[in-house]
Amino acid sequence: MKDFWQTCVQRLEQDLPSQQISAWIRPLVPLAFDEAEAVLRVSAPNRFKLDWVRKNFAHQIETLATEWYERPVQVVFELAGAGASPAPARSGPAARLGAGPDAATAQAAPTTPVATPASPVANAAAAELAHDRSRLNTDLTFDNFVTGKANQLARAAALQVAENPGVSYNPLFLYGGVGLGKTHLIHAIGNALLASGKGARVRYVHADQYVSDVVKAYQRKAFDEFKRYYHSLDLLLIDDIQFFAGKNRTQEEFFYAFEAMVAQRKQIIITSDTYPKELANIDSRLISRFDSGLTVAIEPPELEMRVAILLRKAQTEGVTMPEEVAFFIAKHLRSNVRELEGALRKVSAYARFHGREVLTVDVCKDALKDLLSVSNGQITVENIQKTVADFYKIKVADMYSKRRPANIAMPRQVAMYLAKELTQKSLPEIGDLFGGRDHTTVLHAVRKISDARSKQTELNHALHVLEQTLKG
Numbered sequence: 400m401k402d403f404w405q406t407c408v409q410r411l412e413q414d415l416p417s418q419q420i421s422a423w424i425r426p427l428v429p430l431a432f433d434e435a436e437a438v439l440r441v442s443a444p445n446r447f448k449l450d451w452v453r454k455n456f457a458h459q460i461e462t463l464a465t466e467w468y469e470r471p472v473q474v475v476f477e478l479a480g481a482g483a484s485p486a487p488a489r490s491g492p493a494a495r496l497g498a499g500p501d502a503a504t505a506q507a508a509p510t511t512p513v514a515t516p517a518s519p520v521a522n523a524a525a526a527e528l529a530h531d532r533s534r535l536n537t538d539l540t541f542d543n544f545v546t547g548k549a550n551q552l553a554r555a556a557a558l559q560v561a562e563n564p565g566v567s568y569n570p571l572f573l574y575g576g577v578g579l580g581k582t583h584l585i586h587a588i589g590n591a592l593l594a595s596g597k598g599a600r601v602r603y604v605h606a607d608q609y610v611s612d613v614v615k616a617y618q619r620k621a622f623d624e625f626k627r628y629y630h631s632l633d634l635l636l637i638d639d640i641q642f643f644a645g646k647n648r649t650q651e652e653f654f655y656a657f658e659a660m661v662a663q664r665k666q667i668i669i670t671s672d673t674y675p676k677e678l679a680n681i682d683s684r685l686i687s688r689f690d691s692g693l694t695v696a697i698e699p700p701e702l703e704m705r706v707a708i709l710l711r712k713a714q715t716e717g718v719t720m721p722e723e724v725a726f727f728i729a730k731h732l733r734s735n736v737r738e739l740e741g742a743l744r745k746v747s748a749y750a751r752f753h754g755r756e757v758l759t760v761d762v763c764k765d766a767l768k769d770l771l772s773v774s775n776g777q778i779t780v781e782n783i784q785k786t787v788a789d790f791y792k793i794k795v796a797d798m799y800s801k802r803r804p805a806n807i808a809m810p811r812q813v814a815m816y817l818a819k820e821l822t823q824k825s826l827p828e829i830g831d832l833f834g835g836r837d838h839t840t841v842l843h844a845v846r847k848i849s850d851a852r853s854k855q856t857e858l859n860h861a862l863h864v865l866e867q868t869l870k871g
């Protein structure tokens with residue numbers, strides 16, 4: 400385990416700035432690796448660091464651990480001193496269950512003997528573990544979800560399902576464009592159910608992660624465990640189901656999980672960028688199942704709602720934002736909530752940096768020059784890189800980096816293609832803006848994506864969405 404941790408820190412050092420390494424990664428201490436359950440326990444020195452690391456680095460550490468141990472590893476973060484002794488290896492069927500996807504520990508009893516089972520500390524630890532295993536982001540709640548015409552139906556359905564899972568609408572299928580709050584809403588459902596203290600087994604999973612769980616189960620011939628884990632959940636939240644397109648084995652496994660869960664009145668909630676019948680390359684049996692519960696759209700927010708979101712987020716961040724400023728931003732940035740959040744971050748950083756205590760429309764005009772020019776019809780390469788990175792959930796820095804894994808190389812080529820298509824820049828200029836790449840690399844990307852687009856419905860659809868977002 401020590402060797403792993405050393406390598407892990409070295410790998411993170413390649414990706415993260417040194418301040419982040421010393422602030423967040425170095426203070427972590429690896430405690431134990433539970434062979435039976437493939438669970439790596441890591442301690443953080445205080446609650447703040449624990450929450451931050453869990454939110455921001457858990458995925459990277461888990462990916463590295465999974466690579467190192469050559470099987471899906473779950474990383475559990477604990478507060479230093481709170482029962483931070485090596486966990487005893489568990490035996491028996493429950494321990495074997497843990498060999499399932501993503502350390503499918505089936506959310507059984509916590510592995511850490513924190514205190515006697517009925518004590519408040521033990522309950523808190525159990526609740527924390529249930530949260531860890533659910534992969535929910537505790538920041539995404541109903542409380543901080545701003546409601547308006549665009550999402551009120553979806554929110555009402557979500558609330559109903561959180562109160563009566565498995566009974567009212569099963570599945571609940573939420574669809575809408577990028578950055579409109581689908582992920583937020585399903586996390587809110589999971590958080591509400593966990594907070595209700597019914598002991599429900601909840602799991603949030605992005606469709607991509609589910610696909611890779613299937614692949615791992617396939618490699619390890621561990622489909623029984625995979626099934627047992629997913630079928631044992633009370634609430635499965637599956638995000639961006641359109642990523643199942645063309646993945647036949649995944650669709651088949653999901654079909655079984657779906658049938659088993661619905662038959663037992665376990666709740667399934669699905670999000671997608673489109674409504675079920677419009678999903679490309681998804682088995683018609685699945686599409687008809689998706690359509691058999693309640694399907695609700697989340698629309699782009701109207702002006703007043705965009706203003707309300709900005710004011711609410713500004714308040715949460717401790718930024719004083721006059722209403723006219725919120726109106727100014729909301730009038731110019733229309734596409735989605737993620738974009739509004741980005742604008743708020745930019746504006747407040749700009750104001751802080753220039754010592755401007757009060758946000759004014761002029762400050763916004765300066766701070767948001769790039770974004771505003773996009774919404775006025777001028778698309779910049781910088782904005783394309785940001786939009787594409789958001790869409791594929793990679794870092795903007797990867798647009799310029801030399802890293803070449805497929806999950807980064809493909810989005811980078813998409814961004815180059817869009818830069819050629821939507822801006823006046825030449826191939827060498829685009830190459831420069833992508834970390835000094837040669838113009839032939841750009842040309843290759845443009846040709847490749849243009850060719851793939853004509854053959855792959857999924858890619859073509861993604862490009863449509865990106866073009867629409869960029870054109871506003």
Ligand SMILES: Nc1ncnc2c1ncn2[C@@H]1O[C@H](COP(=O)(O)OP(=O)(O)OP(=O)(O)O)[C@@H](O)[C@H]1O
Binds near residue numbers: 543545578584672790
């Ligand atoms: N109604 C809302 N109130 C408050 N915050 C919101 C609302 N809608 C979206 N957000 C915030 O906007 C950001 C983007 O939302 P989210 O990730 O849920 O979008 P999404 O629809 O899942 O997008 P994608 O399809 O790209 O995954 C998040 O930070 C979320 O908290």
